[in-house]
Amino acid sequence: MGSLQIDLLGSSFAIKANEESAYLEKLLGYYKRITEEVKKTGGLTKPVEIAIMSGITLVDELYKEKSKNAKLLNGTKETDDEEAERLTLRMIDRIDKALE
Numbered sequence: 001m002g003s004l005q006i007d008l009l010g011s012s013f014a015i016k017a018n019e020e021s022a023y024l025e026k027l028l029g030y031y032k033r034i035t036e037e038v039k040k041t042g043g044l045t046k047p048v049e050i051a052i053m054s055g056i057t058l059v060d061e062l063y064k065e066k067s068k069n070a071k072l073l074n075g076t077k078e079t080d081d082e083e084a085e086r087l088t089l090r091m092i093d094r095i096d097k098a099l100e
Contacts, residue, residue: 004028009035009047034058041096060089 002021005014006028017024034054044050067082 008032009051011047031058 001016002019002024003014003016004021004024006012008028008031015024031054034057035050038044038050038053038057042050042053044053063085
């Protein structure tokens with residue numbers, strides 16, 4: 001069982017988990033990099049907004065990886081949902097660039 005002290009986005013607390021402390025540190029480090037990227041590119045300043053967008057960013061990464069793995073296992077083509085997601089993300093990216 002590992003423990004981790006989290007000091008992030010104006011909050012500080014400790015957790016214990018059924019993982020090694022070194023692994024928890026890696027997860028926190030990765031999440032901190034995501035939050036920094038969100039701060040830089042998203043123009044967000046409120047901690048809760050940064051946390052939510054960071055979570056969405058991570059879920060997006062996970063979803064894409066799972067979809068990619070499913071395609072490899074099933075040998076299927078892009079589904080309508082995946083195409084809609086891809087197009088939506090491309091539109092969001094274009095809107096973000098236009099607003100800069």
